[in-house]
Amino acid sequence: MEVIGDLPRELFLEILLRLPVESLMRCKCVCKYWYALISNPKFIELHLKYNCNNNVCVLLKRCLLTCLGEKENMLSLVCSSGFSFVNLDVDLSLYKKEPCLQLLGHCDGIICLSNYRDDIVLCNPATRESMVLPESSLPCYSSILNLIPQTSALGFGYDAKAHHCKVVRIVSYWEEQSWSDLPHHSRVEVYSLATGSWKEIDVKVPAHVWYSPCFETYFNGAFHWYAIDNNRNEVILSFHMGNEEFQVIPMPSDLPLYDYSMCRSLLVWNGCIALVVYPRKGIEKSFEIYVMKEYGARESWTKILTVGPLTKVEMPLAFWKNDEILMEGSDGLVVSYNLKNQELKDLPIYGVPKSFATLVYVNSLVSVKGGNQMLDGGDNTGENVSTLVTFPFLSADN
Numbered sequence: 001m002e003v004i005g006d007l008p009r010e011l012f013l014e015i016l017l018r019l020p021v022e023s024l025m026r027c028k029c030v031c032k033y034w035y036a037l038i039s040n041p042k043f044i045e046l047h048l049k050y051n052c053n054n055n056v057c058v059l060l061k062r063c064l065l066t067c068l069g070e071k072e073n074m075l076s077l078v079c080s081s082g083f084s085f086v087n088l089d090v091d092l093s094l095y096k097k098e099p100c101l102q103l104l105g106h107c108d109g110i111i112c113l114s115n116y117r118d119d120i121v122l123c124n125p126a127t128r129e130s131m132v133l134p135e136s137s138l139p140c141y142s143s144i145l146n147l148i149p150q151t152s153a154l155g156f157g158y159d160a161k162a163h164h165c166k167v168v169r170i171v172s173y174w175e176e177q178s179w180s181d182l183p184h185h186s187r188v189e190v191y192s193l194a195t196g197s198w199k200e201i202d203v204k205v206p207a208h209v210w211y212s213p214c215f216e217t218y219f220n221g222a223f224h225w226y227a228i229d230n231n232r233n234e235v236i237l238s239f240h241m242g243n244e245e246f247q248v249i250p251m252p253s254d255l256p257l258y259d260y261s262m263c264r265s266l267l268v269w270n271g272c273i274a275l276v277v278y279p280r281k282g283i284e285k286s287f288e289i290y291v292m293k294e295y296g297a298r299e300s301w302t303k304i305l306t307v308g309p310l311t312k313v314e315m316p317l318a319f320w321k322n323d324e325i326l327m328e329g330s331d332g333l334v335v336s337y338n339l340k341n342q343e344l345k346d347l348p349i350y351g352v353p354k355s356f357a358t359l360v361y362v363n364s365l366v367s368v369k370g371g372n373q374m375l376d377g378g379d380n381t382g383e384n385v386s387t388l389v390t391f392p393f394l395s396a397d398n
Contacts, residue, residue, distance in 0.1 A: 016043070017050045021109075021126035021363045038365070048108055048364045055079070058318050058326065059111065059125070059361035060334070061103045062351030071352055073101045075125060077361065078326070078349070103357040105156035105218040107165040109364025112156035120154065120167060122193075122368040125361075131368045137189050137198035138171050147173040147184055153209035155216070155223030159192075159241040166241050167191040168223065169198075170205060182208050182228070190244060193368075206230075206248050207237040214265040214315055214357065219273055220295055222247070224266055233257070236266065236273075251275070252290050252301035268360070269319040275301070276316045284309040287316060307337060310344060318358040328356045 007015075016024065016038065024047070028035045037043055057079040063071045104112035104120075113121045123130040138149070152172040159166050168190050172183035186205040189198045212226035227237035229248060234257070236249040251264075255277065265276045275290040286308040294300035307325070313335065317326040323339045326347075334349040334356065 013043075013046075017047050021365055024365065025127065044365045048362065048366060051109075051362045051364060055363065057361050057363075058320055059103070059106065059359050060317075060349065061101060061355075061357040062349070063101075063355035064351055071355070074351075076349065077125075078320075078347075102154070103359060104154055104167075104216070105223065106359045106361050107156060107158045107218075108366045109362055110165060110366060110368050111359070111361070112154075112167060114154050120169075120191075122165075122167075124364070124366065124368050126363040127365065127367075129368050133167065133191055134196075134198065136169065136171070137200055138187055146176045148176060149173050152183070152186065153225050153237075155218070155225070155239055157218040157221065157223050157241040160221055161242045162192075162194060164192060164194040166193070168239050168241075168244075170209060172208065182230070196369075201244050203245060205237075206246055207235050209237060212264050214267070214317060217266045217268060217273070218359075219268050224249075224273070226264060226266070234264070247296065249292075249296055250298040252303070253298060254303075263315065265316050267316060267319055267325075270322070274304075274319070278315065284311050285313055286310075305339070307339070310337070313337075313344075314354065317356055318360065326358060328354070 016027070019027070024038050028038050057077050060076045060078055062074055062076065064074055066072055102114045104114055106112075109126060110122055110124050113123060120133040121130055122133065136151075149171050150173075151169060153168075153170040155168045157166060157168075158164075168188065170186050170188055172186045174183050186208070187200060188203055188205060189200045191198045207227035207229040209225040209227050215224075215226040217224045221242055222238040222240045224236050224238045227235050227248075229235050234251050234255070236251065238247045238249060239245070240247065252275065256262075261280055263278055263280050265278075267274045267276060269289075269291065273292040273295065275292070276287050277290070278287045279285050286306055287310070288306050289304050290301050291304050292301055310327075312330040314328045314330050317328055317334070319325050320336075325337050325339065327335050327337055329335050329346075330353065332350050332353045334347045334351075336345045336347055337343070338345070
């Protein structure tokens with residue numbers, strides 16, 4: 001068995017895999033061997049796998065008020081083990097004062113941010129690496145007169161077939177003076193981290209995305225939006241990142257139609273899609289939780305429980321710790337509700353009301369510039385130092 005100093009290489013590897021990303025970034029400066037090992041795609045994959053099994057957290061986006069009364073966006077990390085809460089040192093200069101910063105999703109430690117217009121950024125908060133995506137491949141005008149194009153939906157997720165992340169954009173074309181109606185037609189394009197470019201795909205969009213708070217969710221290889229179909233029924237519209245096709249998922253059959261006094265939020269709970277239905281307004285609110293036990297099947301929607309009525313709670317944010325749900329309070333505080341003992345606990349997290357968004361997050365070394373490529377891009381000669389050293393102990397069995 002090979003050794004490094006007094007340590008067997010396999011033990012040395014196990015120690016490194018348990019280190020946080022920030023520590024590993026410092027370790028890369030120790031020597032060329034450590035740099036090559038930590039930069040190796042197989043090590044990055046093993047480190048990500050370890051964190052997925054042991055260190056899953058909640059990434060929280062919120063707005064804070066400055067001393068000048070301006071709103072600034074901030075990303076924070078909430079970890080369930082003993083409850084730890086840290087603000088992330090991420091460059092949000094593009095979006096720092098955007099009133100509508102959208103947290104699109106998470107894939108292998110990479111998050112996707114947008115400002116509801118055309119600016120889209122991929123960012124790894126752990127390595128502080130970020131990249132602005134190129135402009136859309138779709139024309140900013142329509143060949144049909146009096147139609148106005150507008151980005152109506154964005155999604156971010158992982159293509160398990162191709163083993164890389166993708167961004168999907170739906171551009172809808174609206175007739176002038178008809179913003180409250182359904183769009184005339186829509187076009188779809190996909191950005192691939194593998195190619196670094198957008199491409200338009202020839203696919204029909206079977207429903208039209210509408211905004212609903214805390215609804216957009218990546219799950220089961222697909223991104224999900226709240227939508228209205230051509231018959232004006234409320235549905236869940238999903239886009240599968242692998243086959244690049246849309247699917248319409250019906251809402252539970254016992255939900256009242258066209259009841260706009262109620263909000264719908266889509267979360268992930270115990271490996272299933274969970275729909276939370278609650279009043280849009282009110283001092284006291286009850287939250288009805290439905291779970292889709294068989295993905296895509298309307299008859300599998302099951303009402304699991306009703307939470308509340310709760311006072312001064314606005315909306316659900318995320319399930320965590322298996323039996324708790326993070327929620328936004330009406331006073332700008334984040335609270336945690338325990339589903340078992342029905343206790344509501346204030347957390348030391350605050351922000352501007354209705355500015356919160358969350359997603360499940362895992363720290364990783366994965367580069368935003370193309371999967372498990374080098375974070376530092378290699379040396380100036382174009383030769384990647386991680387390819388100069390082989391690591392037989394980085395086997396698939398680890």
